[in-house]
Amino acid sequence: MKQIVVHQEKCTACRECEMACSFEHENAFVPALSRIRVQDFYDEQFYLPMVCVHCADAPCATVCPTVAITREPSGQIQVHDDRCIGCKMCLLACPFGVMGFSPDKGVAHNCDFCEGDPQCVKFCVPQALTYEEVDTNATARQKFAAAIAKGAMLPQ
Amino acid sequence: MKGKYVLIGNSAASLAAIDWIRKHDREGSILLLNREKGVAYSRVALPYYVSGERTLDSLMIRRQPDYARLGVKLVEKADVAEIDPKGHAVALADGRSIQYEKLLIGTGSETVVPPIQGLADVPHHYLWTLEDSIGLKKATERAKRALIIGGGFIGMLAAEALRKLKTKLTIVEMAEQLMPQLLDAEGGKIFARAVAGANVDLRLGSQVESVAKKGKAITVRLKGGGAIETDVLVVAAGVRPNLQCVKNGAVKTKLGVVVDDKLRTSAPDVYAAGDVAEVRDFVDGAPAVHAIWPTAVDEGRVAGANMAGGEIAYPGSLGMNVVALFGITLAELGRFQEIKGDSVDVSGSSDSSHYRKVVIDSKGTIVGAMFLGEENGVAEMGVIHHAIKRRESWKPFVAQGIRPTASYAAMFARVNPALPRTKPAP
Numbered sequence: 001m002k003q004i005v006v007h008q009e010k011c012t013a014c015r016e017c018e019m020a021c022s023f024e025h026e027n028a029f030v031p032a033l034s035r036i037r038v039q040d041f042y043d044e045q046f047y048l049p050m051v052c053v054h055c056a057d058a059p060c061a062t063v064c065p066t067v068a069i070t071r072e073p074s075g076q077i078q079v080h081d082d083r084c085i086g087c088k089m090c091l092l093a094c095p096f097g098v099m100g101f102s103p104d105k106g107v108a109h110n111c112d113f114c115e116g117d118p119q120c121v122k123f124c125v126p127q128a129l130t131y132e133e134v135d136t137n138a139t140a141r142q143k144f145a146a147a148i149a150k151g152a153m154l155p156q
Numbered sequence: 157m158k159g160k161y162v163l164i165g166n167s168a169a170s171l172a173a174i175d176w177i178r179k180h181d182r183e184g185s186i187l188l189l190n191r192e193k194g195v196a197y198s199r200v201a202l203p204y205y206v207s208g209e210r211t212l213d214s215l216m217i218r219r220q221p222d223y224a225r226l227g228v229k230l231v232e233k234a235d236v237a238e239i240d241p242k243g244h245a246v247a248l249a250d251g252r253s254i255q256y257e258k259l260l261i262g263t264g265s266e267t268v269v270p271p272i273q274g275l276a277d278v279p280h281h282y283l284w285t286l287e288d289s290i291g292l293k294k295a296t297e298r299a300k301r302a303l304i305i306g307g308g309f310i311g312m313l314a315a316e317a318l319r320k321l322k323t324k325l326t327i328v329e330m331a332e333q334l335m336p337q338l339l340d341a342e343g344g345k346i347f348a349r350a351v352a353g354a355n356v357d358l359r360l361g362s363q364v365e366s367v368a369k370k371g372k373a374i375t376v377r378l379k380g381g382g383a384i385e386t387d388v389l390v391v392a393a394g395v396r397p398n399l400q401c402v403k404n405g406a407v408k409t410k411l412g413v414v415v416d417d418k419l420r421t422s423a424p425d426v427y428a429a430g431d432v433a434e435v436r437d438f439v440d441g442a443p444a445v446h447a448i449w450p451t452a453v454d455e456g457r458v459a460g461a462n463m464a465g466g467e468i469a470y471p472g473s474l475g476m477n478v479v480a481l482f483g484i485t486l487a488e489l490g491r492f493q494e495i496k497g498d499s500v501d502v503s504g505s506s507d508s509s510h511y512r513k514v515v516i517d518s519k520g521t522i523v524g525a526m527f528l529g530e531e532n533g534v535a536e537m538g539v540i541h542h543a544i545k546r547r548e549s550w551k552p553f554v555a556q557g558i559r560p561t562a563s564y565a566a567m568f569a570r571v572n573p574a575l576p577r578t579k580p581a582p
Contacts, residue, residue, distance in 0.1 A: 032532055065168070065200035065449045067217045083214055085204045088478045089450065091534035092487055095542035101531040 001075035002133055004051050010128035013040050013047040017120035024119040035100050035111045036120045052098045052110040060090035060099050081107045158255035159187030164236050165262035166190035168449050169430030172456030173260050180464035189234035202289040207317035236401040241423035258463040261413055261428040265395035265447050273366035278374055280389040283314045296321055299387035303376055305364050307334040311392030316481045326357040326384055328364055338477055338488045343528045350482045397432040412445040417469045419459035429455035438472035439490045439523045446473045487537050490524035490544050491515055516550045
C-alpha cells in the first residue's frame with residue numbers, strides 16, 4: 001500500500017507538516033490537532049515525525065467498542081465518524097500516540113492520507129516525508145528495528 | 157442441537173473468540189447463544205443512544221451477514237440455565253439442550269440490585285442492556301428531574317447522557333468520592349467540583365434508605381434523614397460477573413469463573429472470557445475481574461485460539477479505562493492507586509485542565525497511571541500503556557518526557573514498512 005514514508009535523518013523539526021495537517025483537516029493552524037507529530041530530542045538533535053502507520057494488527061481497531069475503526073480495502077485504517085462515540089479508547093490503545101482527537105467533531109482521527117494527496121508531504125521542505133508504495137520486506141524491517149533497539153539511533 | 161464450538165453470550169468476548177477460532181478452524185460449526193434478541197450491540201455506546209447522539213441502528217456492531225460469513229449460527233433468546241461438563245451439554249431455560257465439543261462462557265456481567273426498601277414497587281431504570289436503555293430513553297423524554305443511585309462508572313455515564321437532555325440531576329453516592337474505579341482521591345475532588353459546577357445536586361457519602369411512589373413523583377429517602385423528589389429513578393449500584401449458568405458448581409468460581417492462563421476453567425473443554433472470567437492481574441498477578449471491553453476482546457481472542465487447538469498464554473489483564481464526562485476526559489491504567497513501596501510522579505495542577513499521575517513500583521517499573529484533563533492527553537497515556545505492558549522503567553521518561561524511547565522507536569520501525577529505507581544516524 002501507499003504510505004507516508006519517514007526519512008528521519010532529513011527531519012529538521014520545522015513542524016511545517018503539523019501546520020499543513022491541521023489546516024487541511026481542521027481549518028486552523030493548531031499543531032495539537034495535527035495527525036502527524038514531530039517527536040523532538042533537542043539535546044541529541046534527533047527528530048522523529050510520528051504518524052499513523054496503519055498497523056497490521058491495529059490495537060485501535062481491536063479495542064474500538066463500536067467498530068468505528070476498520071481496515072479499508074486499500075489497507076488504510078480508517079475512523080468512521082458516524083460510528084465513533086468519542087470514548088478515546090483508541091487513543092489509550094495506540095502505542096505511538098498517533099491517534100488524535102477532534103474536540104469540535106467529538107471523534108477520533110488518524111492519518112487519512114488527505115484522500116491521496118498528503119499535505120504534510122507537500123509542505124515538507126527538507127523532504128523528510130514522502131508518499132509512496134512501500135517495501136514490506138519483513139527481514140529488512142527487523143534488521144532496522146534491531147539497530148534502533150541497540151541504541152544506534154536513540155540515546156538512552 | 158449441537159455445535160463443535162458453543163459460545164454463551166453475544167458481546168466482546170464471544171465475538172473476538174469467533175474471529176480467532178476461524179483463524180485456526182474454518183470449518184467447525186459455531187453456535188452462539190444469545191440471551192437477548194437480535195444481533196450484537198455495543199454496550200459502551202448505550203449512553204450515547206439515551207442522550208440522542210446515536211441512533212439505535214448505529215449501536216449494532218454485527219449484522220446478520222457478518223454471522224453468516226463466519227459460519228456462525230446465532231441462537232436468540234437462548235437463556236442458559238445450566239452447564240453439564242460431563243455430558244458436554246448446556247441446558248436452556250426453555251428446555252432445549254445443546255451439545256458442545258468446546259464451550260466458552262462469555263456471559264458478561266449483571267447489574268447489582270441494591271437492598272433499598274420499596275425498590276421493587278417503584279419504576280426504576282438500569283443502564284446495562286439495550287432494553288434498559290430504550291426504557292430509560294422513553295422515561296426521560298417526559299421527565300424534568302432524575303435521580304441516580306451510584307456515582308460510579310455507569311452512574312456517571314447515565315448522568316452525562318441525561319445532562320445532555322437537560323434533565324435536572326441528583327446523584328447519590330455511598331462513598332466520599334465519585335468514580336473510585338477510575339480516579340484517586342485528588343482526581344475525585346477535581347472531578348466532583350466540575351460535576352457540582354454543572355448544576356448537579358451531588359450527595360457524596362449518602363445512602364438511599366427507601367423509595368416510594370406518590371402520584372407521578374418518586375420520593376427517595378436518605379439514611380440519616382432528608383428526602384428528594386424525582387421523576388425518573390436510575391439505579392447504578394455496580395455490576396458483577398453473571399454466574400447464573402454455573403450456579404450448579406459445574407466450574408470453579410470465586411470472584412468470577414476461575415480460569416488459568418490459557419483461559420480454561422476447572423472443567424475440561426470449558427473456557428471463559430470477558431467480564432465473567434477471573435483472570436490474573438497483569439501488574440501484580442492477583443486474581444482479578446476487569447469488566448472492561450479491551451480485556452474482553454483480548455481474553456476472547458486467546459480463548460478462541462485455544463479452543464481451536466492453539467496454545468496461547470494470556471499475559472494477564474491490565475485495567476484500563478477512559479471516558480469523557482462533564483467536559484473532562486478521565487483515563488486510568490493498571491495500578492493507579494499507589495500501594496506501600498510505590499512512588500508517584502505527579503504533574504499538572506489541581507484544576508480540571510491537566511492532572512496526571514504515574515505510579516512506579518519499588519523496582520522503578522511503571523505499573524499504573526491516571527489522567528484527568530483535555531482530550532489529547534490520552535494519546536500520552538497510550539504510550540504509557542505500552543510501557544506498562546513491556547514493564548519498562550520510568551527513568552527514560554523522566555529524562556525525555558513521554559516520547560519515543562528506544563523500544564518505542566523499535567516498535568515503530570517494526571510496523572512501519574517504510575523505515576528500513578532510511579539509514580540509522582551515526
